[in-house]
Amino acid sequence: MSRALVAADLPEPVATIAAPFRVDYTYVAGVGRSTYLRGMAEGRFLARECPGCGQVYFPAPEQCARCLTGLLPPSEIPGTGTVSTFCIVNLPFPGQLFTPPYVVGHLNLDGTGNRLMHRIMEVEPADVTVGMAVEPVWAPRAEWEPSLASVRYFRPTDPALRAPLPAEVVPAEAAPGGADA
Amino acid sequence: MREVGVVAFAQSDCLAANRRDDMADILAPVIAAAVAEAGVDRGEIDFHCSGSHDFHEGRTFAYIESLDAVGAWPPISESHVEMDAAWAVNEAWSWLQLGEGDIALVYGIGRGSLARDADQVSHTMLDPYYLSPLRPHRHALAGLQAQALLAAGAIGEADLAATVARSLADAEANPHAQRSGRYDVFDLLTAPYVASPLREHDVAPLGDAAAVLVLATGDRARELAERPAWIRAMDHRMDTHYPGSRDLTRLETVELAAGRASAMAGFAASEVDVAELHTEYSHAEPLLADALGLGRDVVLNPSGGPLAGNPTTATGLIRIGEAAARIRSGEADRALAHATSGPALQHNMVSLLEGDG
Numbered sequence: 001m002s003r004a005l006v007a008a009d010l011p012e013p014v015a016t017i018a019a020p021f022r023v024d025y026t027y028v029a030g031v032g033r034s035t036y037l038r039g040m041a042e043g044r045f046l047a048r049e050c051p052g053c054g055q056v057y058f059p060a061p062e063q064c065a066r067c068l069t070g071l072l073p074p075s076e077i078p079g080t081g082t083v084s085t086f087c088i089v090n091l092p093f094p095g096q097l098f099t100p101p102y103v104v105g106h107l108n109l110d111g112t113g114n115r116l117m118h119r120i121m122e123v124e125p126a127d128v129t130v131g132m133a134v135e136p137v138w139a140p141r142a143e144w145e146p147s148l149a150s151v152r153y154f155r156p157t158d159p160a161l162r163a164p165l166p167a168e169v170v171p172a173e174a175a176p177g178g179a180d181a
Numbered sequence: 182m183r184e185v186g187v188v189a190f191a192q193s194d195c196l197a198a199n200r201r202d203d204m205a206d207i208l209a210p211v212i213a214a215a216v217a218e219a220g221v222d223r224g225e226i227d228f229h230c231s232g233s234h235d236f237h238e239g240r241t242f243a244y245i246e247s248l249d250a251v252g253a254w255p256p257i258s259e260s261h262v263e264m265d266a267a268w269a270v271n272e273a274w275s276w277l278q279l280g281e282g283d284i285a286l287v288y289g290i291g292r293g294s295l296a297r298d299a300d301q302v303s304h305t306m307l308d309p310y311y312l313s314p315l316r317p318h319r320h321a322l323a324g325l326q327a328q329a330l331l332a333a334g335a336i337g338e339a340d341l342a343a344t345v346a347r348s349l350a351d352a353e354a355n356p357h358a359q360r361s362g363r364y365d366v367f368d369l370l371t372a373p374y375v376a377s378p379l380r381e382h383d384v385a386p387l388g389d390a391a392a393v394l395v396l397a398t399g400d401r402a403r404e405l406a407e408r409p410a411w412i413r414a415m416d417h418r419m420d421t422h423y424p425g426s427r428d429l430t431r432l433e434t435v436e437l438a439a440g441r442a443s444a445m446a447g448f449a450a451s452e453v454d455v456a457e458l459h460t461e462y463s464h465a466e467p468l469l470a471d472a473l474g475l476g477r478d479v480v481l482n483p484s485g486g487p488l489a490g491n492p493t494t495a496t497g498l499i500r501i502g503e504a505a506a507r508i509r510s511g512e513a514d515r516a517l518a519h520a521t522s523g524p525a526l527q528h529n530m531v532s533l534l535e536g537d538g
Binding site: 019 | 200203204205206209212223239248250252254292294296297301309
């Protein structure tokens with residue numbers, strides 16, 4: 001070639017190709033997780049205790065992840081608890097159920113030893129504190145499913161701390177089950 | 182080289198579909214059995230390494246669920262390979278060779294039953310530009326390889342059927358086998374093709390299972406096991422990703438890995454008493470035996486091999502465990518374990534094991 005290549009000499013690059021794939025999977029929840037998931041579908045918090053170390057799990061697996069011992073039969077807990085830690089979500093993202101800002105917390109459910117992650121709503125984000133008592137707010141009964149989505153959010157137990165839900169909240173019936181917090 | 186040996190091995194039954202247990206629950210009793218066999222306390226395990234693949238599980242980072250079966254409390258030293266757990270053995274073996282610790286636990290979990298249609302998964306494991314858009318049938322590449330071997334005169338269809346008949350008969354003595362039984366070669370040859378010249382029985386049946394190995398070094402291994410199965414050498418080689426660039430009738434990767442492993446071990450691959458081969462298809466057995474130089478005196482896949490049960494990413498690990506079991510029982514002095522990954526035997530690992538004389 002008598003001259004240097006310039007961009008116009010090169011073929012038009014292929015920028016994209018379509019390579020879609022779809023794979024359908026069977027979900028096997030397992031015996032332990034099924035206990036918790038069925039409880040959610042029935043509007044109940046079912047926790048399980050380790051006979052070895054006394055740790056109480058919600059959600060509970062089939063065996064204690066510390067002792068590797070099988071957990072005791074499930075027992076119902078009220079689902080009330082306190083805020084262990086929290087953060088205020090300010091970023092919008094696809095699949096979000098609530099318009100930011102809103103609060104996501106780690107909750108110490110009464111009678112359990114692990115933290116549960118969930119939304120904290122019906123409260124001004126600025127009023128949320130570590131140690132604040134919270135209670136679960138269930139989705140309408142018709143919407144209960146074997147998922148933590150049956151609990152729409154937690155709210156302050158003290159009515160004085162409550163604020164109205166933001167008007168922008170996506171109606172629950174339009175929200176996909178199990179969407180991200 | 183440090184002496185690194187298998188001191189315990191346990192595996193679950195291979196089920197066509199386990200709908201009862203999640204990943205942790207399939208693993209938990211198998212880990213407990215292997216740890217009990219080794220006679221070690223959990224706290225004495227210096228390193229945990231595992232293998233599984235999200236394509237089979239249908240979730241990203243699926244393997245972290247398995248840590249609930251290991252007990253990551255207090256926190257543990259841990260690693261994972263996104264492939265067959267035979268490569269997790271390789272990582273743990275290397276880790277022990279480096280003197281990082283004395284005891285390692287390796288586990289593999291494979292759930293072939295979760296994807297509802299294996300054809301939906303198989304093409305996603307191929308490159309997205311050349312092969313995946315063609316949506317090859319899950320057995321298409323293996324069929325090309327088997328047909329090429331047939332055309333080259335390396336094997337006949339009756340050889341494939343004979344391999345299947347022998348494997349499934351041997352599997353009758355394997356309580357974990359998914360498939361076993363006595364079959365007549367001529368009856369097998371009347372079955373329809375799934376990817377000519379391969380028939381359904383030529384394909385290792387996908388299933389769900391877990392397997393666990395405990396490795397230990399030198400005198401610690403001798404304390405824990407009467408006759409440790411020393412892994413004298415491991416080597417793995419990978420061929421190019423595009424099958425069209427390869428001579429599918431020749432496994433240069435296996436020849437190289439075996440040569441390298443032999444030099445490391447001090448004995449040839451052909452000098453073993455027993456070989457457990459990761460045969461995802463029946464035609465892989467004569468192809469591998471030829472590449473490894475295995476004579477007729479070498480017992481092939483006495484467990485029944487993958488043709489009796491193929492729990493995806495646990496299958497290669499089980500080959501090492503089964504080979505080690507023959508040494509630990511005294512049935513064999515030297516054994517070979519082979520593991521594969523990728524389409525049409527693209528990536529191959531050869532392990533050479535030996536018992537104390």
